[in-house]
Amino acid sequence: DVKVTQSSRYLVKRTGEKVFLECVQDMDHENMFWYRQDPGLGLRLIYFSYDVKMKEKGDIPEGYSVSREKKERFSLILESASTNQTSMYLCASSRQLNYGYTFGSGTRLTVV
Amino acid sequence: KNQVEQSPQSLIILEGKNCTLQCNYTVSPFSNLRWYKQDTGRGPVSLTIMTFSENTKSNGRYTATLDADTKQSSLHITASQLSDSASYICVVSERDSGGYQKVTFGTGTKLQVIP
Numbered sequence: 001d002v003k004v005t006q007s008s009r010y011l012v013k014r015t016g017e018k019v020f021l022e023c024v025q026d027m028d029h030e031n032m033f034w035y036r037q038d039p040g041l042g043l044r045l046i047y048f049s050y051d052v053k054m055k056e057k058g059d060i061p062e063g064y065s066v067s068r069e070k071k072e073r074f075s076l077i078l079e080s081a082s083t084n085q086t087s088m089y090l091c092a093s094s095r096q097l098n099y100g101y102t103f104g105s106g107t108r109l110t111v112v
Numbered sequence: 113k114n115q116v117e118q119s120p121q122s123l124i125i126l127e128g129k130n131c132t133l134q135c136n137y138t139v140s141p142f143s144n145l146r147w148y149k150q151d152t153g154r155g156p157v158s159l160t161i162m163t164f165s166e167n168t169k170s171n172g173r174y175t176a177t178l179d180a181d182t183k184q185s186s187l188h189i190t191a192s193q194l195s196d197s198a199s200y201i202c203v204v205s206e207r208d209s210g211g212y213q214k215v216t217f218g219t220g221t222k223l224q225v226i227p
Contacts, residue, residue: 105154
């Protein structure tokens, strides 16, 4: 069964901390995505990557960075966490850019 | 700006009943439309995907329809079960000449099926 695994289901961090959210997929997909999901706003794209070491900004990249050193792993970094980054973070991967996504289970991050 | 609007925002139905969820979009040029089911606290799972030439697609008790002319889609759930309680998200992809398809998510319809 294909999988996208996010390292943490729940995370609580303090304002100003550096936060790493990890995502691993076992499907050999080229494309990986990071979204955040907030009530009433739907999913919003933060960053995506279409190849190792390649990254593209999504709709709301401010305050975030990403790293893709290996094909199977895509990390989201909050350089200095703020309370407005409290959200559900979803990682996804796809075989092709016009293909359906496989999502991870999500990480609910709370910044206090 | 491309938009995807879903209605109703939330819905409560009795177990065994049918229901229909709506999705209207303004995305252009259109590439494909997907319906996802998202259980509480989990990631979305794909139910159906439809391209411009398809006007209906079924996945078990789920049937999606697409009218590309009016830019409307619906998801019909037949003989609902308690396990259908979830959020249903409509996702529309825009065809991009550069290869990347911009994807717009609806805000979802929260369905609750009660005994």
